[in-house]
Amino acid sequence: MAPRLREASTLRAAPAQLDLPRQEQEMLQLWDDNGVEASSLRLGAEAARGRGTAPAFVFFDGPPFATGLPHYGHILPGTIKDIVPRYQSMRGFAVERRFGWDCHGLPIESLVEDELGIHGKAEIEAHGIAAFNAACRAGVLRYTEQWRKTVRRLGRWVDFDNDYKTMDPGFMQSVWWVFHRLWADGLVYEGHRVQPVSPVLGTPLSNFEVAQGPQERDPITRKDGHKRRQDPSLTVRFALEDEDASLWAWTTTPWTLPSNLALAVHPELDYVKVRVVETGEVAYLEPGRLADYQQRGKLGEVELLATLKGTALVGRPYAPLFPYFAELREKAGKRLAFRVVAATYVSTDAGTGIVHQAPAFGEDDYEVGRAEGLPLVNPVSLQGVFDARVVDFAGQHVKDADKGIMQLLRARGRVVDQDVIVHPYPHCYRTEEPLLYMALSTWFVKVEQLRPRLVANNEKIHWVPEHVGTGRFGNWLGGARDWNVARNRYWGTPIPIWRCDQDPTDVVCIGSIAELEQLAGLAVGSITDLHRETVDDVTFASAKTPGGVMRRVPEVFDCWFESGSMPYAQNEYPINEAKREYVENNLPCDFIAEGLDQTRGWFYTLHVLATALFDRPAFKHVIVNGLVLAEDGKKMSKRLKNYPDPLVVVDEYGADALRAYLISSAAVRAEPMRFSEKGVRDTVRTVILPLYNAYNFLVTYARADGWSPTAEDLHSRPGGALDRWILSRVVAFVDELGHEFDGYALSNVVPAFTRICDDLNNWYIRRGRRRYWRSRAEGDGDKQAAYATLYRVLVTVTKAMAPVIPFVTEWLYQRLVIDTGLGATETSVHLSRWPQLDPTLRDVALEHDVEAVRRAVNLGLAVREREKIAVRRPLALVTIASPDAQVRRAVLEFSEEILGELNIKRIEVAEDDSALCSVTVKANFKVLGKRLGARMKAVAEAIAGLDPAAVASLQRTGSLAMGDDTITLDEVLISREVLGGRAALAGEGMTVVLDTELTPELRREGLARELVNRVQNLRKDAGFDVSQRISILYETAGEVLEMLRDPAMLELVRGEVLAQDIVFSSTTLDMDAEEIDGIEVRLKITPYVG
């Protein structure tokens, strides 16, 4: 097949100046102008509505909080969330990609509180829930335009127009449906949880809010903690009722003592009964703690009366410190409170080893109380004020009451020791006042009961990396606790539970708007929103309690409950009948991707709800990414400004480079990565430019030759070894890439790409260069094969990489395929199909051959380096010796490449290298160790000491008797070392020897090549086009002058540098002075004007 030459090429000229960010902007414009993104997204949306023909690949996008700006923590998962759907689209699937917004919750409420200048329950309610929520609604989407801009600029295709918002009534109604289903299945109950309360705000705080509070680094342990504060350190005696002795207990919160209901001991620990010599008091406590009190001078001499295990104390009754709850002492004739209980959390780090229990005021206390059947006594309001039951301190703030409580106890002789302690303690993030922990009523989902199903369903999920699923997530599921889904907040989906004002046990759960309208006697369609300001006022008559009015409980949902409901709620399931089937058919979804921090967040809530509702996992494949840290290894911080703005980075280096950089990092394997701008810059050089350069080469010569690609060029089967080799490599590359994409192993993609670029640029093009320069002979089939193969390789690699680097691949595709009219019907690489190559193009043996050849070349170049012989200087002969027949064949097949790379005239191959090398033999530990075990050491020494004759025999016959053993050839490793005094090197499977003898002819040619080099440098400096013909004026002397008088050499120089004439001149002044082997050469080159 002859190339069609001398016509104008259909390939557009490459731009003089490469400007990747500008090209990306042009591609964005192109996608907009041609509706490319929209068309890809439309396919997915159609599949979601049950229309369209392509099968659906279902992707769920986790909703970010709409109150922050996008940063690298979003860009990394965003890139992953773009690559996979792009790949699946090219594979022929329709991928719906709806962006989601997490609109509810504390972040926006906090912002609005700041903006309105109001804080806490009382102020918000005074302001009005309707007004407060209106402010949240108005403010929550403030950054959506910036998100859209950033996401678009990064090349992520996602549907913003058809987005979902957790504050949409349809979404919220589905959340109600989800909760109602759980309710109907008996998975919801009302219970208590000990929560931190900010008394000034009068509200419980979330963990998130607690973490916003003051954080100090402990000067000694260097651990981050809460703010340090001074608290009382009080040791109190509790009088036993069955013995004239007391139990000593320690507390830093005297205000919890009025609510004391029990004392806890560790059942396994030893306790002592002692008599204090000074006072005669008999007391129980843990001996190590006793010693501590003595050491600190708090206690004098004691007399040991007995030693006993904690279990021996369990059940013993003591007198209540205060009378307030004394009636709880017994219930139905059985001791209920004021007794010793066992608890394994009791430690000997501080206190007495006997721990005061107030079940309402501590997590551990609460659990112990629950296990022991103790009642829950909480005489403290959310404002931190004692109620009437604590008669002596009623109306006082608990922290203020501490002093009075201590005075009272001291007056009654109950205080063993009073001191102060400085310790870290959580404080309110707004008021900086200490938080109080107290048990509050809330609503729970019974997750503990679901554990076995959660674990079983997790086994169906493909986690990347695997250990997150088996380790972190799996462990978390195995120990999952019941989920507190209620929050005492305002801007959220209200919990749809209505309770009777007469009978608190009379409750109903509402599952839809229609149901509520019907119960409340409202017109169908009259409720158009579900936020608190709308539904809090909806009441109806109790069905059970005559005269009772049903009112909604005040709480809203944890916003994680909403995001976990996203698979159903984004499609308004099950109310929206049009999408019902789609939702049901596509559970679990195919793919999600988020950060490691979502293990307890979105991953978990999706999984819990999918298991509870459908007993299925929520997703099939998940990629978990790690945290993106700043270059200094610290968290990225706006305040520290320790990272560059993403949009600035993109404007400087392009989104492709940023994407390729992120996707190649450890962060796609859930490990933390350090972001560095330099890393992005290097990615331009090592990833983007190699592909562009290969393209640039093709275009340069195709245009010079007037070559244009045809559709056949994408299917031809070239005969030449070099062409067959690169096609084989491309087949391998596409296979590898497809395998990585299919396995969601994105971190391997870019390394595979750089390998194929290396093969293409540094071997295929480099070795094939001259095929493109030859004269424009008609009927030059090899030239056509060269163009066609290079073209095909570029198109294939471009398509294969399109999901990862969508801009430069589109730019190339437009030039390679669309411009040349070969684009079939699609207008974008992203609407084309993933490359599918004929697998018979793969030739593994050929790939091995080229590896051996490249090894031989490297050895040859290393010899030249060592011998200090420049590659420019031709040599006469290279000998490659190898016992491997395959290597020898490969060397002969590619002798032209070897000779060209090494600049040598002739090649010889040899089988026997024994004259060149000494052979050393070593045991192959891996093979032999398995067989010999402990005898390994001795045999290895014997093998190392074998004489050359024995080694030769082993090589010849394949085995050798050694004492009692017989070793075989594959049980040893033979290495070669070139004998001294030769220009040779031995490598894996071969020895390369150079003949360094220089004949006068070789010497002359070397000088000619030097001259060519000087002229080429001048051409480049002058900026001449590669096909520009030139005239040369020169002045020189000696050997160089002699060389130029040799017609053959003159011709060589002329041909290499495209010189029309080479003329000696001693007159021109503005010549460049060069030097070759100490001889001055003065040169002037000018464009040839024919």
Added chain:
RNA sequence: GGGCGUGUAGCUCAGUUGGUUAGAGCGCUGCCCUGAUAAGGCAGAGGUCGGGUGUUCAAAUCCCCCCACGCCCA
């Protein structure tokens, strides 16, 4: 305090079921090549494999302890 992960060259990371002299890319230094490249090639320097024990003929790899860092939980 618990769970999970990480610790290997100046930097970013590979390192299979334990097995020869621990590798790659980038960076650095030197040399070289260039009729595409914002390039490329060859070589060199640079490692107590976080520390310590143990198991083994043999440990970066397996056990135990410790240290540091990260995330989540408490």
